[in-house]
Amino acid sequence: MKLCLVVDDSKVIRKVARRILEELNFEIEEAVDGQDALDACDRNMPDVVLLDWNMPVMDGLEFLKAIRSREGVEQPIIVFCTTENDMAHIRTAIEAGANEYIMKPFDREIIEAKFTQVGLM
């Protein structure tokens, strides 16, 4: 089973994402912000990170840059999942090394389509 780290400061979003991803056969871990997510990666590197952008402490983009700058670790696939839905944000995220980008609101179909595109399913 593949491990997905769901990073979002909203408990509701984490719960919705968890439900969808568990149905798609992923094992789930949760983190509430970027720093929490980095700690989770240190303990156990996930196969994929579903990543919110705006969060307290450390935002999604900072997390992305931090993890991508690490050498000698197995890099996870990173899929942004955020209400930021303009081209400038999308470009910034992809240039910083995100693999895919989901604009909220999302549903099962979108998660499934995006995860298929990056070869997770």
Place this chain on the structure above:
Amino acid sequence: MKTEDFEFLASMLKERSGLMLTPDKVYLLESRLTPLARKRGLDTLDALVQKLRMTREDGLIRDVTEAMTTNESFFFRDNTPFDLFKNHVLPAMEKNRGTQKRLRIWCAAASTGQEPYSLAILLRENWIKWQNWNIEIVGTDICTQVLEKAKAGTYSQFEVQRGLPIQMLIKYFKQEGDMWRLSDDIRKMVTFRPFNLLSNFIGMGTVDVIYCRNVLIYFDQQTKKDVLERMRKCLASDGTLFLGAAETVLGITDSFRPVRGQRGMYVPSDGTAEKAMGLG
């Protein structure tokens, strides 16, 4: 709904678009035609049926037929038919049509355009190779409303997230308010026009690739056979046909055969297309 009203509508729809309605689909008639009745200033579906019976008004019949079509589509739907296009159909065509440099592609149930546009995007991704070719992508559908949307090439946030890789969104779309609009370069590659699969295909000329996906499922056996056999006649002998994941030629017609191991891909039974495609 009265049985005779159901039968009246069902036979009208079958004749007009090939749509096969079984009595368990009464709810579909109700949910899709009641709004149409209201729009036409009629109170109920019964009143709409009355009007149809009395006037046989062509515009109304057309609206009913269009309202009963299922138009769902998305970019790179099911992936495989597009991977096969990129990896096998195009390389074969590059060889086979290298002298004429002409390629004709027909999406026979194009709906809101995602299918032909996905093909246009794949060609564009390798434009150096194709820019000097005369490439025609024609998208047809019975439903004029969806064709309007297809021509506009404007999609909602939800629609661009189903099947379209983010890199392609960045490369080929522009944001316009809540919507995403395909670039002119891609839109110009596809022509849309209304066309009923029940009518004759002579005007289509000869085409090299046909996508006829997720429409035959709505037809009965005889209609499927009929459509497929007419498609065989307008497809080049080294051409390819793609059907939807729930559709097949098996048990319906001998004019095509499935390409072994490649889901949804068919070639004329008397042809040798697989070799050129490296699938023989």
